Amino acid sequence: MDQRAAIPVTLPRENPTRSYWQLEPHEIADMRTTGLLPGKAEVVIIGSGITGAAMAFNLLEKGTRDIIMLEARQACSGATGRNGGHTKAASYLSFQAHEKHHGTAVAVKIARLELANIRAVHAFAREHGIECDSHPCDTVDVVYDAARWEFDQRAVKAMQDAMPSDDASIYALHSTEEVSSKFFCGHGGDEKVYGGLSYEAGSINAYKFTTGVLKLCLEKGLNLHTNTPALNLERLKGGGWKVETPRGSIEAQKVVLATNGYTANIWKKFQGIIVPLRGHVTAQRPGLSIPKDRLAGSYTFFSKKGYDYMIQRPQGTQFEGDIVIGGALTNAVADGLEEYGTTDDTTLNDDIVKALEDSLPKYFGDNWGKDDQEGRIRNVWSGIMGYSPDGLPFVGEVPGEKDLWVSTSFQGHGMVLCWMCARALTTMMNGRSDEDEGEGLSSWFPEVFRITEERMRLTFRGRLRN
Template identity: 75%
Template sequence: MDKRAAIPVALPRENPTQSYWQLEPDEIADLRLTNSLPDKADVVIIGSGITGAAVAFNLLSSGARDVVMLEARQACSGATGRNGGHTKAASYRSFLAHQKEYGTAMAAKIARMELANVRAVHAFAREHGIECDSTQLDTVDVVYEAAQWELDQIAVKAMQDAMPGDDASNYKLHSPEDMRNKFFCGRGGDEGVSGGVSYEAGSLSAYKFGIGVLKLCLAKGLNLQTNTPALNLEKLEGGGGWKVETPRGAIRAGKVVLATNAYTARVWNRFQGVIVPLRGNVTAQRPGLNMPKDGLPATYSFVYEGGYDYMIQRPKGSKFEGDIVIGGALAKAPEEGLGEYGTTDDSAVNDVIMKCLNETLPKYFGDNWGADDPEGRIRKAWSGIMGFSPDGFPFVGEVPGEKDLWISSSFQGHGMVLCWMCARALVAMMEGGDEKELDVWFPEIFKINEERLKLTFKGRLS
């Protein structure tokens, strides 16, 4: 892992695989609001995914002006526009580890924030009329490993004991019979289902959501500059602000925000080996002919020894209604996916992982899958780059020792339940908000500090 983490982080590739969500790029995909870059800005945000968009929205909503956003490729073309479409916390799966390492109060705070993030994203889409196929429905984790099922039951009880009556601990356990009859798994295919856990979650097109937030920001005065990578940061003389270099010239910025997730070390080298890229692989598949015509009752994760796959079904009324989007299978690659760490190459996919994803749905759904669609099972396959930290938490706050250099990055492939609230917390910090008020809901262990930057990356923890 040391060798993989040490691979120099590169800029986003110019020819990425085409994401299912971006089959029709939005009208602002290649927007440069002004023909030339401004000489200066109060704030430069690097990255136009959900984090960059959320930071911009919060800044502009609280009165900030002269905000410039730089994006290396098309708008929202990184992890946000390439993920699996899940808004799903699965907090119980990390609760015991968090409780042991950081205490019950912190473990509960993380769980509450994750659920709050899921709800906030869908509420924001409703409030602002963002058409992103936002759907709130339960999810179910289908557990195939007996030992994992025992641990999951212990974790759910621990959460419910620690957080009685709290929505964030509202989980329901399901028997193998439930999984067969209610969730259509474990009959005529992979029948080794030990049990299941269902809870509140949702799905959406994160690309359309991110684009929708960017459009709100443009209406508030954001200067979006796509296809303009940040190549280097340099402190301005006199101790105030930064020079941001791009292929189109430089901008002098009072503050810089790194909303760069897996690519952060390319912009600021101190994060090399600290925020480590990991390539994820995803497919969109047409459902089998025996699948329920009214759609599945939940989104899914399929949890097996060493890993998991994650899956949503496209909701009624959406384009490609009924399509199944499934990603994961990292553990099924050679050396449990070691070769996917350290790469920022989303111009290709991992063939071994893709073969697993392409073959797995008939095994999970068995007789309920039936024959493939006459047009073929696979509609689209693509990859995306996630960012991981040594302790499994994002880095949020002002970079230690670097005045006015701010960051909200490294979301462990868990961005849709972390990015929105982390952006809100970051803007509160940038504006000098009350830390005690922030600490009521924001986990202190997400804040960046010197100790965390010195940790050694050993592999993903989530």
Template identity: 70%
Template sequence: MDQRAAIPVTLPRGNPTQSYWQLEPDEIADLQSTTSLPEKADTVIIGSGITGAAVAFNLLSNGARDIVMLEARLACSGATGRNGGHTKAASYRSFLDHEREYGTATAVKIARLEHANIRAVHAFAKEHGIQCDSNPCGTVDIVYDAAQWEADQRAVQAMQAAMPDDDAAKYTIHSAAEVREKFFCGRGGDEGVCGAISYEAGSISAYKFTVGVLKLCLDKKLNLQTNTPALRLEKLAGGGWKVETPRGPIRAQKVILATNGYTAHLWKRFQGVIVPLRGHVTAQRPGQGLPAGGLPTTYSFVYAGGYDYLIQRRPGRGAPGAGDVVIGGALVRGAAEGASEFGTTDDTEFDDIIVRALYNSLPRYFGDRWGADHADGRVRRAWTGIMGYSPDGLPFVGEVPGEKGLWVAASFQGHGMVLCWMCARALAALVQRRGVDALSDWFPDVYKITEQRLGLTFKGRLHV
């Protein structure tokens, strides 16, 4: 893993695989708010995914002005626009590790933040009328590994003991028989089901949601500059920063890196500390044996060393993509258990073994409930995206130590849809020095960037 973590991080590549969510690019996809790049700004945000959009919205809503957002490719063309559409925490799977490492109070705070993040995203979409397939719903983790099943039950019990009557700890445990009856798995296909755990989650088009947030920011005078990669950062002697781009430099008092897996390209201190990982996702037409009204929940399929995750878009006559099943994961199905996916920023191609595993997964998981494939074929689209992982499995949020005016919110462990929104809110509060004293009530201190955390060694994904 040391060799993979040492691979120099690059800019986002040109001509990436086309994400299913972006088959119809939004009208702001290639927007440049001004014909020429401004020579200076108060704040430059690099990255137009959910983190960058949420940071911008919070700053602008609290009085900030003169903000320029740079995006290397099209708007929301990175991990946010390429994910599996899941707003799902699975907090119990990391709870015991967090409790052991940081104490019960911090483990509880992390679980509550993840749960609050899910609710906040869907509530924001509803409040602002963002049409993004927002679907707060239940989810289920189908577990196929006996040791994992025992560990998961212990974790649920520990979490519920630590936070009784808390919505973030409401889980239901299901027997293998219940899995076959309620969730259509483990019969006539992959029948090695140990049990399942169900809880609150949701699904969403993260691309449409984030574009909606960006449009709200544009109404507040955000200057969005797509197709404008940040090439280098230079700290200025008199204070502030210079950001070099192919269209010329821009100077700013504050620079915010919302660049996730690409962060080390701009600030080398993050090389080997925020490590890129390429993920694979597919969109598949539903089998004819699935319920006409749609699957009852979203899903994860948990096996030794890894998992796959699934949502189904709401069925509906005539709606493009209605009823499609989006499933991603399968990292450990790849060569050397997916080791070659670490350190790469190449989302222009696939690992054929992983894609094949995802292609073949649905008839196996749903067995005789899948039925015959759709007349037009099973697979509609496959694509890849670049995530960011840290040595301790936590995000980096805050001002880079020793670098006044350089801020970061990145490294979301493939868990961005349940971390980015609240981390962006916290970062905006830190940047504006607004409500900082109250942050400790809800934001885990262990997420803040420190010299000690920057010195950790990356060993691979945690909390798998």
């Protein structure tokens, strides 16, 4: 892993695989708000995914007006626009580890933040009329390994003991028979189902959601420049930063890195600290026997070696009934070791793609039926995530670098972390400890998410979230 983590992180590659969500690029995909790149700004945000969009919206709402956003490729062309469509926390999986390393209070705070993030994203889409296939729904985790099923039951109990009356700890456990009858798994499949868990989650077109947020920001005065990579940061003697791009330089009072897996390219001290990991996702036409309107909103399938994650496109959406499934990392050579450290989303790993292409008839068995006459696979793509040594995001001001701010490294879990982390970072940047509603930042934001010198000295050993 040391060799993979040491691979120099590049800028986002040109001509990436085409994401299912971007088959029809948004009208702002190649937008440059002004013909020329301004020479000065109060804030420069680097990255136009969900974190960058959320930061821009929050800062504009709090009164910042002179904001330039830089994007190396098209708007929202990174991880946000290439994900699997989930808003799903699965907080029980990491709860006991958080409790062991950080204490029960912190573990509870993380679980609450994740659920709050899910609800906030869907509420924002609803409040602002963003058409993004927002679909709050339950999810189910189907477990194909006896030891994991025992672990899951212990983990749920630990959460419920620690937070007995909290929404974040509401899980329903399902027997093998219930998983088969209610969720259509385990009947005719190749592997034994040991049980399942269902809980609150959702699915969403994150590309449409984020471009919708960016449109709101443009209306409030955001200056967006796509296809304009940030090449270098230089601290100015009088304070602030110079951001160099191929189209000229910008002097900014503050810089925000919303760059996730690409962060080490622009700030080299993150090399080996935020490590890219390439993920793969497929969009598949449902089998002719699959119930198009009765599947759970989303699924995760856990085996002994790894997991796959899946949503079915809700009714009334484009490609209604399509199944979007990603994962299969451990099906690659050496459990996917060569997927770490790469920023190449222009290509695919054949072993992972083959595993994903074959996965659904295995999971749904007799309930799948014959493939659609147009073929099972509609689209396949890859994307780059960012992972940290301790499995937590980095949020805050970079130690020793005044006015260089980050909200990055979301462990493939950004749709249940980015929104609330952006809210916290906005509060930090404005030098305030309290939100408008009167609740202090420390009451809901986990301090272990803050970037520190100590965390920057940790050694990356691989992904920690299951």
